[in-house]
Amino acid sequence: MTERRLVLAHLYPEHMNLYGDRGNVLALARRARWRGIGFTVQAVEVGDSWDPAAADLVFMGGGEDRQQTRIAADFLARGDRLVAALANGLPMLAVCGGYQLLGRYYRTAGGERLPGLGWFSAYTEPGAGRAVGDVVAETDLGIDPPTLVGFENHGGRTFLDGGDTRPLGRVLLGQGNNGRDRGRGR
Ligand SMILES: NC(=O)CC[C@H](N)C(=O)O
Numbered sequence: 537m538t539e540r541r542l543v544l545a546h547l548y549p550e551h552m553n554l555y556g557d558r559g560n561v562l563a564l565a566r567r568a569r570w571r572g573i574g575f576t577v578q579a580v581e582v583g584d585s586w587d588p589a590a591a592d593l594v595f596m597g598g599g600e601d602r603q604q605t606r607i608a609a610d611f612l613a614r615g616d617r618l619v620a621a622l623a624n625g626l627p628m629l630a631v632c633g634g635y636q637l638l639g640r641y642y643r644t645a646g647g648e649r650l651p652g653l654g655w656f657s658a659y660t661e662p663g664a665g666r667a668v669g670d671v672v673a674e675t676d677l678g679i680d681p682p683t684l685v686g687f688e689n690h691g692g693r694t695f696l697d698g699g700d701t702r703p704l705g706r707v708l709l710g711q712g713n714n715g716r717d718r719g720r721g722r
Pocket of ligand 1: 689
């Protein structure tokens, strides 16, 4: 029998780990173990060579503006290959700062514009004050109950603006993408 094995690429674990985003990787590793699936985590930091096509899953966490600014150019340079792999069906979970940089751009609280990969049609502008606290969103993912529960901590307000980009859920509690349209994630 061939051994089943998943390779997860964890992008920028050193910088993009604002509030224990690494826990997502630990949960996936544990779930794989329960199912007898081998699980390898490949950490990818600024300057590391990495071929997205060799990964089965990609994870990227969030970061403060300073950390996000540190990794932004490196992430953008990986854009063509990563977007090609995503278009080819590679699943990616991106939290907050990682998610923001998959849109067209993220503007820091200090006004710097960090270009994103443009994988989906969205942009992020700084808001008045940080959105911090618990979030509950209702999803169409077909899960029972249909609610996702999490924690948010972001200064940026993300707006989905076209194409088939749809939010992950409708916010029942908290701010979500921008505090206005009730969307959360993508
Ligand atoms: N939680 C985060 O990843 C924060 C992302 C970004 N620096 C913001 O404040 O909006």
